[in-house]
Amino acid sequence: MARFTRHTSLATIVVNPPLGFKLLFSNHGKLVESSWPQPMRTLLGDECLFFMEGQKAKSFRHILLAFLGPDAIRRYAERASMIIQEHIDKFWMAGSEVKAYPLVKKALFSLVFSLFLSISDEEEERELLAPFQDFLQGLLELPIDLPGTMFRRAKVGRAKIFKKLDEYIAKRKVELETGQAWPQQDFLSVLLTTKGEDGEPMTEEEIKQNILMLVMSAHDTTVSSLMSSMKYIGENPWCYYRLRTEHISILLARSPNEPLTHSDLQKMDYTWKIVQEAMRLAPPAAGNLRRVITEFTMDGFTVPKDWLLNWTVFRSHKKEKFFEEPERFKPDRFDRPLLPNTYVPFGGGPRICPGYELAKMQDRIFLHHLVTRFKWMLLDPNEAIHMTPLALPVNGLGIKLISNPVKI
Numbered sequence: 001m002a003r004f005t006r007h008t009s010l011a012t013i014v015v016n017p018p019l020g021f022k023l024l025f026s027n028h029g030k031l032v033e034s035s036w037p038q039p040m041r042t043l044l045g046d047e048c049l050f051f052m053e054g055q056k057a058k059s060f061r062h063i064l065l066a067f068l069g070p071d072a073i074r075r076y077a078e079r080a081s082m083i084i085q086e087h088i089d090k091f092w093m094a095g096s097e098v099k100a101y102p103l104v105k106k107a108l109f110s111l112v113f114s115l116f117l118s119i120s121d122e123e124e125e126r127e128l129l130a131p132f133q134d135f136l137q138g139l140l141e142l143p144i145d146l147p148g149t150m151f152r153r154a155k156v157g158r159a160k161i162f163k164k165l166d167e168y169i170a171k172r173k174v175e176l177e178t179g180q181a182w183p184q185q186d187f188l189s190v191l192l193t194t195k196g197e198d199g200e201p202m203t204e205e206e207i208k209q210n211i212l213m214l215v216m217s218a219h220d221t222t223v224s225s226l227m228s229s230m231k232y233i234g235e236n237p238w239c240y241y242r243l244r245t246e247h248i249s250i251l252l253a254r255s256p257n258e259p260l261t262h263s264d265l266q267k268m269d270y271t272w273k274i275v276q277e278a279m280r281l282a283p284p285a286a287g288n289l290r291r292v293i294t295e296f297t298m299d300g301f302t303v304p305k306d307w308l309l310n311w312t313v314f315r316s317h318k319k320e321k322f323f324e325e326p327e328r329f330k331p332d333r334f335d336r337p338l339l340p341n342t343y344v345p346f347g348g349g350p351r352i353c354p355g356y357e358l359a360k361m362q363d364r365i366f367l368h369h370l371v372t373r374f375k376w377m378l379l380d381p382n383e384a385i386h387m388t389p390l391a392l393p394v395n396g397l398g399i400k401l402i403s404n405p406v407k408i
C-alpha cells in the first residue's frame with residue numbers, strides 16, 4: 001500500500017491507490033490533516049482555507065459552495081461565455097502562429113476577475129494582473145526575504161493586491177447596502193453576505209486571504225487542463241472532428257452570437273471526456289501531502305504522528321492495472337465507471353477540490369468557442385508537457401490557427 005521516502009526533513013510515505021488513497025481521503029481530520037509548505041502560509045496568510053481544519057474548514061467550504069457549488073455556478077455560464085467569446089474574437093487571429101499558453105492565461109484571468117470581483121475594465125484588470133503574476137511566481141521560491149528576491153516581490157505583490165481589495169470591499173459594502181450590487185453578483189458579494197455553518201460572517205482579512213488563495217488555485221490548474229486538451233486534440237484529428245460535431249449541433253440550436261447557457265453545457269459530454277482524459281495523461285496538479293495527527297497502523301507498519309503522507313496521481317493515472325493501454329489518448333474510456341480512488345485529478349474526500357464545477361464550466365466554454373472558429377496545427381508535435389510544478393507544455397504550446405467557422 002505504501003512506499004517510504006525521505007524528501008523533506010520529516011519522513012514521508014507515498015501511498016498507493018486505491019487503498020492508500022482511500023485511507024487518506026476518508027480519514028481526513030481523524031488520522032491526517034492537510035500539510036502545505038510554510039512559505040506558502042507566510043505569503044497567503046493563516047486565515048485561508050488551505051490551513052483551516054475541523055469545523056472552521058467545514059464552515060468555510062460551506063460558504064465557498066454558495067459560489068462554487070453546482071447550483072450556484074450555473075448562474076455564471078452566460079457571463080463566462082461572453083467573456084471567452086470576446087477574448088477569442090479579439091486576440092486569436094486566423095492564419096497566425098501563436099503560443100497558446102499566454103493567450104489562454106489572459107482569457108482565464110479576465111474571466112476570474114469578472115466572476116470574483118466584477119472587474120471588466122482592462123486597465124483595472126492590468127492593475128491587479130501584474131501584482132498577481134509577481135505573487136504567483138514567488139510562491140514556490142525559497143523564502144528569502146531580501147530586496148530583489150522573488151519571495152520579496154511576491155510579498156510586495158500581495159500588499160498591492162490587498163490594498164486594491166480593501167478598496168473593492170469598502171465600495172461593495174456601500175453598493176450592497178444601497179441595492180447597487182446584489183448578493184450573488186460575484187464571489188466578493190457572496191463572501192460579504194453569506195454566513196458560515198457556525199452562523200458567523202467572514203472578517204475582511206479572511207475575505208482577502210481567501211480571494212488570493214482562490215485566484216491562485218483557480219488559475220494555472222485550469223489553464224493546464226486546457227493546454228493539455230488542446231495538445232491532445234491537435235495530435236488526434238479524429239478527436240477534433242468528433243468534438244466539433246458536438247459543438248456544431250449546440251451552435252446551430254442557438255441564435256448566432258448568443259452566449260452559451262447552462263443547458264448547452266450539459267450537452268458537452270464528449271468535450272468533458274476529452275478534458276478528463278487529458279487530465280489523466282497530464283494531471284494539472286500532482287497530488288498533495290497530509291500530516292499524520294494520530295498514530296495508526298497500515299500494512300503492518302506503525303505510522304507515527306507528524307509523519308507526512310503523499311498521494312500522487314503518478315501512482316495511478318498511467319498504471320495498466322487501472323487504465324487499459326494507459327499511454328493512449330482514449331476519451332471513451334470515461335464511458336465506463338472507473339475503479340474508485342484511481343482517477344483523482346481533483347483529489348478526494350472532504351478536501352476534494354471545491355473548484356471542480358468552475359473548472360469544468362471554463363474548460364467546456366473555452367473549447368466550444370475555439371472549436372467552432374478554428375482548427376489548430378501543433379508547431380512542434382514533440383513539445384513535451386512538464387510539471388513546473390503544474391503540467392504545462394515546455395514552450396507554451398506553439399500552434400498555427402486555421403480559420404474554420406461553422407456555416408449557418
Ligand code: HEM
Pocket residue numbers: 034049050068213214217218219221222225284285287288289344345346347348350351352353354355356358359
Ligand atoms: C482543472 C482544474 C483544477 C484541478 C485539476 C484542481 C486540482 C486540485 C487538487 C488536486 C487539489 C488538492 C486536494 C487535496 O489537497 O487533496 C485542489 C485543492 C483546491 N482547489 Fe483545485 N483544481 C482545479 C481548479 C480549481 C479552481 C477553479 C478553484 C477555485 C475556484 C480551485 C480551488 C481549490 C481550493 C480552494 C483547494 C483547497 C481545498 C481545501 O483545502 O479544502 N481549484 N485542487
